[in-house]
Amino acid sequence: MSDLAQLSPQHLWQHFAKICSIPHPSKHEEALAQYIVNWAKEKKLHAERDAVGNILIRKPATPGMENRKSVVLQAHLDMVPQKNNDTEHDFEKDPIQTYVDGQWLKARGTTLGADNGIGMASALAVLSDDTLTHGPIEVLLTMTEETGMDGAFGLQPNWLQSEILINTDSETEGEIYMGCAGGVDCITTLPLTREAVPSGNQIFKLSLKGLKGGHSGGDIHLGLGNANKLMARFLTTHAQALQIRLLSFNGGTLRNAIPREATVVLSLPQANAEALRKAGADYLALLNYELAAVEKNMALQVESTECGLQALTPDSQSRLIGLMNASPNGVVRMSDSVKGVVETSLNVGVVSTEQDHAQIVYLIRSLIDSGKEYVVEVLTSLGELAGAEVDAKGGYPGWQPDPDSPVMNLVRESYKKLFDATPHIMVIHAGLECGLFKRPYPEMDMVSIGPTITGAHSPDEQVHITSVGRYWQLLTQVLKSVPERN
Known part of the structure; x- marks a missing residue:
């Protein structure tokens, strides 16, 4: 000091x-x-x-x-x-x-x-x-x-x-x-079912780190990477081809901070281990190309690990990955009345999985109440399609x-x-x-x-x-x- x-x-x-x-x-x-x-x-x-x-x-x-x-x-x-x-x-x-x-x-x-x-x-x-x-x-x-x-x-x-x-x-x-x-929190809770990890599968931890993060209001228009969304995108692309079985998905720590890190634990056949590492390297190269102007220090780590959790059933896994990938994030609409200012946005702030459920915590912001209500309706519709419960609370004007x-x-x-x-x-x-x-x-x-x-x-x-x-x-x-x- x-x-x-x-x-x-x-x-x-x-x-x-x-x-x-x-x-x-x-x-x-x-x-x-x-x-x-x-x-x-x-x-x-x-x-x-x-x-x-x-x-x-x-x-x-x-x-x-x-x-x-x-x-x-x-x-x-x-x-x-x-x-x-x-x-x-x-x-x-x-x-x-x-x-x-x-x-x-x-x-x-x-x-x-x-x-x-x-x-x-x-x-x-x-x-x-x-x-x-x-x-x-x-x-x-x-x-x-x-x-x-x-x-x-x-x-x-x-x-x-x-x-x-x-x-x-x-x-x-x-x-x-x-x-x-104003703002409102929206919490989506998706029930999960699990089963034994397939025999012979190897367990890995996949960690996306080094993103800048930032304020989910003041920085939401900057196009920064959201670790939760980027991890969901990887799983959407590769889960089926690599025969990935998901054990856990955790990312972000606060609903009002753009998440800088996300980690999944997964299993897959040992024969696909090298393909996972290559897919991770290729995906990191893609992100470095797409986000070059705003993200300079991203890292995607693939490492062997141990985990006592069972794997999500194929149905639970598909619902979770699909829900995460389809969730909107970032600027929804710019204001017409206040030029250059975001009118409505949301941040996919925190994702966590427990034994029997996954939880996604969003923070929605809008200059107008109807903007908040619209995004809550969008997330509610997505939740219904995935079989999840959606709860909006803590709204402030x-x-x-x-x-x-x-x-x-x-x-x-x-x-x-x-x-x-x-x-x-x-x-x-x-x-x-x-x-x-x-x-x-x-x-x-x-x-x-x-x-x-x-x-x-x-x-x-x-x-x-x-x-x-x-x-x-x-x-x-x-x-x-x-x-x-x-």
Whole structure:
């Protein structure tokens, strides 16, 4: 963390270093939450938590600013836990190891947690920096955003006192977000039956690795490889010709991360072992040709193994491979009303097989509710054809754009004043919590800003150091410029 101590703004980077030192993957952010509450109370700030664990901290206005509108600075407490296959790291116990690489801050073989740790650090920096000028401040830190927006779902009315909310979860400096996609999880469960592995068959593990992965919202339009889909494609092409009998299929770890790895365990006649290796090499060459522009480090490994599982029956195998191969993935439709933005998409995020069933977890996103509903209907139809059960749950609304938003206009004018440039006003395909906040606080004026972060939800995550400084300048200028209460 010594590199962070040299960066500016110092308050922000000091808080981020502390955040990195306390493990806080989704569903395991309580230690960080307790640290922040204790820190706030030591600073003599009002701090409390609600029934779902969200943190609310209040800081009074600086002298002379008491009549300004109150502002909520909002971030989420959790981070996405992803690591490279050869990295030894326990996200529930080990701190994030950061390092500076030129203009970027990165982590050693894991996600960095800049999503949304930088935003969280900026909110804490506002609380700790008594040289700033601002009206009344509230800081809202929500629980378990990345795996279901638990904190946002649980936010109750009449807890926040502010008229303005600044969400800090955006990932491109110079862009101001005034709307986002909604989403819904879709889980397909396919019953499986098994039988003994054919006598004389040899067992192999086939592993597809080295894909970039990324954010299933913000990166879904980039054409990145989805390891689950690519593995299903291989099996579709070769299962019959090589007399493959499938024992297991597992890929991806999170429904909101584009899967980087997938592994199948299979058996086939010993006489076909060399043909399997050749088919794997040929398939890798094909993928390197097709995905050359976006995937640089793919590997397909074929190795002998042992497994205590029985083989799927031919019928179960055919249904699973067919369902996986036919599942849509990626961009479904681009928006007509917001040019250049994805309207509807889905990510085949996690595939797993158990003794008697397989499960496929999709995350569907859309700027419009009917887009989500359509994709759920498509997956339901596929499930019915395969004899699977489909369950859609955990849906959350999008954040509808308000082009007349006063705080959006304030942020835009503040950016022009600071940097002599006009920021882009955007709608993001990723899911922000603002849509859910509108339920208990329908009149709250909201905007989202942040520094430049790339590779979120993957071990390639990095944050641009200079952009953090510019984001901080913008945030503090906006707080200084908030108008008086009506």
